[in-house]
Amino acid sequence: AQSVTQPDIHITVSEGASLELRCNYSYGATPYLFWYVQSPGQGLQLLLKYFSGDTLVQGIKGFEAEFKRSQSSFNLRKPSVHWSDAAEYFCAGSQGNLIFGKGTKLSVKP
Amino acid sequence: DAGVTQSPTHLIKTRGQQVTLRCSPKSGHDTVSWYQQALGQGPQFIFQYYEEEERQRGNFPDRFSGHQFPNYSSELNVNALLLGDSALYLCASSLWDTEAFFGQGTRLTVV
Numbered sequence A: 001a002q003s004v005t006q007p008d009i010h011i012t013v014s015e016g017a018s019l020e021l022r023c024n025y026s027y028g029a030t031p032y033l034f035w036y037v038q039s040p041g042q043g044l045q046l047l048l049k050y051f052s053g054d055t056l057v058q059g060i061k062g063f064e065a066e067f068k069r070s071q072s073s074f075n076l077r078k079p080s081v082h083w084s085d086a087a088e089y090f091c092a093g094s095q096g097n098l099i100f101g102k103g104t105k106l107s108v109k110p
Numbered sequence B: 001d002a003g004v005t006q007s008p009t010h011l012i013k014t015r016g017q018q019v020t021l022r023c024s025p026k027s028g029h030d031t032v033s034w035y036q037q038a039l040g041q042g043p044q045f046i047f048q049y050y051e052e053e054e055r056q057r058g059n060f061p062d063r064f065s066g067h068q069f070p071n072y073s074s075e076l077n078v079n080a081l082l083l084g085d086s087a088l089y090l091c092a093s094s095l096w097d098t099e100a101f102f103g104q105g106t107r108l109t110v111v
Helices: none
Strands: A003-005 A010-014 A020-023 A025-026 A032-038 A043-052 A056-058 A064-068 A075-076 A088-095 A099-100 A104-109 B005-007 B010-013 B019-024 B031-037 B044-050 B053-057 B064-068 B072-076 B085-093 B104-109
Touching: A003 A088, A003 A099, A003 A104, A010 A020, A010 A032, A020 A104, A032 A064, A032 A075, A056 B031, A075 A088, A088 B104, A104 B053, B005 B085, B019 B044, B019 B085, B019 B104, B044 B064, B053 B085
Parallel strands: A010 A104, B010 B104
Antiparallel strands: A003 A025, A020 A075, A032 A043, A032 A088, A056 A064, A064 A075, A088 A099, A088 A104, B005 B019, B019 B072, B031 B044, B031 B085, B044 B053, B064 B072, B085 B104
């Protein structure tokens, strides 16, 4: 069955520190891959997407993600975290409909 | 561009009742998908509509039904509500299989 796994339920980083959120996917063929962010009680905002081509994709708010076919991974990174980045982050794969991971909650320490 | 809009934002229903949620897609989008997000979980795919037809369906019972209108707006109907149907219901629109844009969601509470 198709699935997306986010191994980390909750991550806390200090403001200004770097961030990496992990995502692994299990599909028969490489799906489209996405990262979304969700603030409490809100909808989902698309951070970035990978369809094909360059394996390092740039997104909004200074985020980037790297697609690694050999590891079935699509990890999200940010060089320097801001307090406003505190939110829930969801990785998703798609071959027609989105399959989401369970999310990683990011807390930012001052 | 107003983006994806959903109504209502919140509602409370009693077990056994029926509910209808509404979604207007982003301008230019022709595909609408519905997701259920329980507290502390990732969104789960309910179904997707394209050209007024249900194109794909997730693992949800027949109590969940939908409709897409000629102007691409959509409704999600849930019959015989259960306590477990309490969740945030998210609508997403896209142009065929390109990236999906989400609305703010409808928070449904079943009591």
